[in-house]
Amino acid sequence: MPSSPSAAQVTARRRAACLAELARGTDRFHEPRREDCPWCGSRTLRTRFSAPDLLQHRPGTFSVDECRDCAHVFQNPRLTPEGLAFYARYPRQDTPGGRPSRRRLRATVRAMLPYGEPESWLDVGTADGDLPDVAREYLPYTAFDGLDPTPRVLTAREQGRVEEAYVGDLTTRTVTDRLRGRYDVVSVLHRLDRGPDPRADLHAALGLLRPGGHILIELPDPTSVFAKVLGRWWLHHTQPHHLHLVPPANLHAELEARGCTVVRTDSVHSPDDLSAATSLVLTRLLPSPDAPWRPIPPTDIQRATRAVLAGAAAPLTAATTAADHTLAPLLRHTPFANAYRVIARLD
Numbered sequence: 001m002p003s004s005p006s007a008a009q010v011t012a013r014r015r016a017a018c019l020a021e022l023a024r025g026t027d028r029f030h031e032p033r034r035e036d037c038p039w040c041g042s043r044t045l046r047t048r049f050s051a052p053d054l055l056q057h058r059p060g061t062f063s064v065d066e067c068r069d070c071a072h073v074f075q076n077p078r079l080t081p082e083g084l085a086f087y088a089r090y091p092r093q094d095t096p097g098g099r100p101s102r103r104r105l106r107a108t109v110r111a112m113l114p115y116g117e118p119e120s121w122l123d124v125g126t127a128d129g130d131l132p133d134v135a136r137e138y139l140p141y142t143a144f145d146g147l148d149p150t151p152r153v154l155t156a157r158e159q160g161r162v163e164e165a166y167v168g169d170l171t172t173r174t175v176t177d178r179l180r181g182r183y184d185v186v187s188v189l190h191r192l193d194r195g196p197d198p199r200a201d202l203h204a205a206l207g208l209l210r211p212g213g214h215i216l217i218e219l220p221d222p223t224s225v226f227a228k229v230l231g232r233w234w235l236h237h238t239q240p241h242h243l244h245l246v247p248p249a250n251l252h253a254e255l256e257a258r259g260c261t262v263v264r265t266d267s268v269h270s271p272d273d274l275s276a277a278t279s280l281v282l283t284r285l286l287p288s289p290d291a292p293w294r295p296i297p298p299t300d301i302q303r304a305t306r307a308v309l310a311g312a313a314a315p316l317t318a319a320t321t322a323a324d325h326t327l328a329p330l331l332r333h334t335p336f337a338n339a340y341r342v343i344a345r346l347d
Helices: 007-020 079-090 102-115 130-135 152-158 196-204 227-234 248-257 273-285 300-331
Strands: 044-054 059-065 073-075 120-124 143-148 164-168 185-189 209-220 258-267 339-346
Touching: 044 227, 102 130, 102 185, 102 209, 102 248, 102 258, 102 339, 120 130, 130 143, 143 152, 152 164, 185 196, 196 209, 209 248, 209 258, 227 273, 248 258, 248 339, 273 300
Parallel strands: 120 143, 120 185, 143 164, 185 209
Antiparallel strands: 044 059, 059 073, 209 339, 258 339
């Protein structure tokens, strides 16, 4: 029987495939730059910042613009479907922030409790089913389903975290057409900022609700003071995957225009602004790790240097992490809060 390829052989094949794709150029990864806001159509734009991939040093530089009229923030020029597929093929590693804590997810679920126990709940972008797993502590009789673009949702079903698992996203018509008008609650947590058309994704999510059902949305807040102070080093600004940042006022107006009543809006704060910014700066300054898009792997000296410097910077990272958690209770209800939660009822 043929032996399975070694780790070195797998890495070499990935590198060859990636470099062959990059040899065709990266212009095809970007749409033409647009001169108007994708949310309101205004032509009064300003560039908030331009930055490379600060996490993995992948090829390309990305610009993020802000609309002066409606404050919508978006990647401009936007990645094409081919560009999105390329960067999704080589995912980020050691991403600052990581998965939301169970404490954070419990707070999200508790926000829904005043509106009764739903019969059915769909979690969009559920991944490993963390939210349904936590929600079942409070809502034992609710049927939780999961939708995710990766097969991780199938594993979540095998582990009993969701009852029905669907591989796809809100733009996958073969999935969403089957689920139309089926749910009492649809949760969309930190997903509208990653799709090419957040308004279309929002409309699709509302189409999955029964009349009187509730949509639960969490998003980074581009009006946060941290977003303005940290700029390119703010976690939710990192490129290339944060395509749109929707201000709360814009989301409220769109929900109301679609026949919804906004019943609750909360400031949400994840304690990661300072620590994530520190990690991003260090990732930028330290020698790059090996990656498929590097033509030549790092030398042993480069690897050792990175390890030594990363160890030396550990106290700084620990200090900023402690500061984030210490300040979080104070910042949660101030303009420094880095995210927001909206619950709306489909009337």
